[in-house]
Amino acid sequence: MPTVSDTFNRDALRLRALSGSSSKQSDLTIPSTGTPLVALPGGSEYHVTVGYGTPVQKLTVGFDTATAGATVLQCKPCAAGAPCGKAFDPSRSSSLAQIPCSSHDCPFKACSGPTCTIAVTKKGTVLVNATFVTDTLTVAPSIPVNDIRVACLEMGARTTDSSSGVIDLSRESHSLASRVVLSPETVAFSYCLPWDPATQGFLTFGATRPERAGRGVTYAKLQRNAGRPNLYFVKLVGVSIGGIDLPVAPAAIAADALVEVHTTFTYLKPDVYAVLRGNFRWWMKEYVVAPSSGELDTCYDFTHLNAIEVPIITLRFEGGASLELGIEQMLYFKDRRDIFSVACLAFAPAPTYAPAAAVIGSLAQSETEVVYDVLGGKLGLVPNRC
Numbered sequence: 464m465p466t467v468s469d470t471f472n473r474d475a476l477r478l479r480a481l482s483g484s485s486s487k488q489s490d491l492t493i494p495s496t497g498t499p500l501v502a503l504p505g506g507s508e509y510h511v512t513v514g515y516g517t518p519v520q521k522l523t524v525g526f527d528t529a530t531a532g533a534t535v536l537q538c539k540p541c542a543a544g545a546p547c548g549k550a551f552d553p554s555r556s557s558s559l560a561q562i563p564c565s566s567h568d569c570p571f572k573a574c575s576g577p578t579c580t581i582a583v584t585k586k587g588t589v590l591v592n593a594t595f596v597t598d599t600l601t602v603a604p605s606i607p608v609n610d611i612r613v614a615c616l617e618m619g620a621r622t623t624d625s626s627s628g629v630i631d632l633s634r635e636s637h638s639l640a641s642r643v644v645l646s647p648e649t650v651a652f653s654y655c656l657p658w659d660p661a662t663q664g665f666l667t668f669g670a671t672r673p674e675r676a677g678r679g680v681t682y683a684k685l686q687r688n689a690g691r692p693n694l695y696f697v698k699l700v701g702v703s704i705g706g707i708d709l710p711v712a713p714a715a716i717a718a719d720a721l722v723e724v725h726t727t728f729t730y731l732k733p734d735v736y737a738v739l740r741g742n743f744r745w746w747m748k749e750y751v752v753a754p755s756s757g758e759l760d761t762c763y764d765f766t767h768l769n770a771i772e773v774p775i776i777t778l779r780f781e782g783g784a785s786l787e788l789g790i791e792q793m794l795y796f797k798d799r800r801d802i803f804s805v806a807c808l809a810f811a812p813a814p815t816y817a818p819a820a821a822v823i824g825s826l827a828q829s830e831t832e833v834v835y836d837v838l839g840g841k842l843g844l845v846p847n848r849c
Contacts, residue, residue: 736811
């Protein structure tokens, strides 16, 4: 488990990058977050196994709903001395096609030469050699999707965990999500993020709508953001704790909320967070207060207890969807394998550089199926699915 400081630092890197404030704009459009690069430690926490190429090369990859429009793979050749066993080998695939530099599918404005390739250098040393190609992606059990665009990261690129890359599930036209064949009866994709690292969740494509399958679901309206069209936003319209609405004017709570897989904590407008924190402390006044942990400033020591009662926190969204957070979704435990340890309220005030006034992080989403009905312009929530 990463420490609170590590997690906050990663969240900050992620949110700065998504807002476009992490670095000066350049012609290199490979996303700086959600990729298997060491700049984002632990970023690819949720993994699935897919196949890429012909014959299929099985790869363990992360997935990301907020990339800049590129599925990314670590590819051979690798840097001298670097581990290369998890990398995709383009030379073994008969279905791989190079994207010409002149193609509209090549995102490099500074591209020159026959293929869509660019090198990232520092002091004359090539750090990453990136080439855009297309090939066949196979998802379980054996469904091929042809001509998926991938950024092959060669040379110095390496993963920080067991993954070989990251699948793009953003709203960008080249993402895997945009290639799913849809009907009025199906949704683009859905996932359920497991709370416990020892358990499994799932990622599905083109599945039947949950209400058609007899599962209870509430839907929020997907919002469009002209400045960040690739991302998924909903509108937060209400927050309650213990079944009682926060004493904050609805207009003050209302905010575009980014639904995010690689940001751990949930961020609210500072004034709204302050009221939530005050109310939560009142509900928890019988418990032993623990020192703050990094920027998490509401912590409790549950050691030596055998029962804990916490008030349910509910986030409500425009369209009728609601996300009810139990103890596992609202608290960040120092030892996730033991809830009778030290835990902190997993909320914080949204930083000024965040791409939205609110961010719904992965911890709050855990154990809920999050349904991306892109065709219908809705995001669904099905509780207790993994």
